Amino acid sequence: MLLVRNVITNMMALACVAALSSAAMAEPRIKAVATFSILGDLVRQVGGDDVDVSVLVGPDGDAHVFQPSPADARTIADANIVFVNGLGLEGWMARLVKASGAKAPTVTVSTGIRTLRGEEPGGKGARAHGHDHGTLDPHAWQDVANAKIYANNIRDALVKADPEGRARYEQNASAYLQKLDALDVEVREMLARIPPANRRVITTHDAFGYYSRAYGITFVAPQGISTEAEASSRDVARIIRQIKAEKVPAVFLENISDSRLISQIARETQTKIGEKVYSDSLSKADGPAATYIDMIRHNTRAFASALGG
Ligand SMILES: [Zn+2]
Structure with a gap:
């Protein structure tokens, strides 16, 4: 009788453990x-x-x-x-x-x-x-x-x-x-260190309009708000003139964009290319922008360091 009771107690204990572990590792509902x-x-x-x-x-x-x-x-x-x-x-x-x-x-x-x-x-x-x-x-x-x-x-x-x-x-x-x-x-503190005259950035496509409105950095892009249309040579020429006239300190490439356009602009204006920024998608898990928060922080650091922040 004692043995039977022990077995039952053990079984109940096991059932409890099973229930607990399934709660701890709950399947997504x-x-x-x-x-x-x-x-x-x-x-x-x-x-x-x-x-x-x-x-x-x-x-x-x-x-x-x-x-x-x-x-x-x-x-x-x-x-x-x-x-x-x-x-x-x-x-x-x-x-x-x-x-x-x-x-x-x-x-x-x-x-x-x-x-x-x-x-x-x-x-x-x-x-x-x-x-x-x-x-x-x-x-x-x-x-x-x-x-x-x-x-x-x-x-x-x-x-x-x-x-x-x-x-x-x-x-x-x-x-x-x-x-x-x-x-x-954190973003506002990092950007506050950039001299106001330097707060201008070139990117490939126009993905930072909301960032610009929120944080007071001016962005110019040869491509529009979508990557569907290629930038025209007139757009590129206009931007090259603008970079030279306004002495824009740095150009940036987004992770989803073709590097050739920005490379050409950098070459023709003798402007440095900043660190790659993440506009429309995260980096892979081992990259610098694997989460939204890491992405915003990485981009802001990239802008600040290239613009003298
Ligand atoms: Zn986009």
Whole structure:
């Protein structure tokens, strides 16, 4: 009898251990898809262990010119929730969602931000006529205040999709929002050290409009807000004249851009090329911009060090 009781006690103890370990290593309860790597990181930060996140356009990928595969359609069909940036970044997305037959809600994380308009590819003359034919600039994540809006939208959408996880999503989001506040302060401190006359930067495509508005650095780019259209030789010539006239201290290459254009500009203007910056996607895990926070910090350091900050 004693033996039997021991066996039962042992079995109960084992069952307890099994239950505990399965709680500690809980399977993610919902599957989320994020369209590009920067957004994927934000969803992971807020979703934590409860959410399994798949990313369509991975590190160093270019969401402007992405061509989805049948595997991407299956990933979306399999998801409980889909996160997109919106503002025209993912022009391929509506067709992909339709083709996939997905039933999951699509959440536009940029909802609620104060948008900027950019110039249409090749439309450099539009503003000269005194009116702007520009389309929306999608790169809102480059302002840390907007990343906070993204995080809030992600939290609300996850709570709605998975009410059971509410407390954790709220906790994760509030911890992350604090980190973003600290990051914003850090960015401003780093940039404050740059002499005001030096606060001008050339990049390949116009991905830093929101960063510029938030942090007071002027950016000029030969390509418009998308990488779809090539810069015209007239655009390049204009920028070369501008760099020489305004003595712009440095030019930068984004991780998603072709290096030839910036190399040519640097050569013809005798301007130095700063460290590679990350505009539209993160670096790979072992790179300097594997998370959103690391990306903003890396870019800001790159600007500050090249501009004399
Ligand atoms: Zn871009």
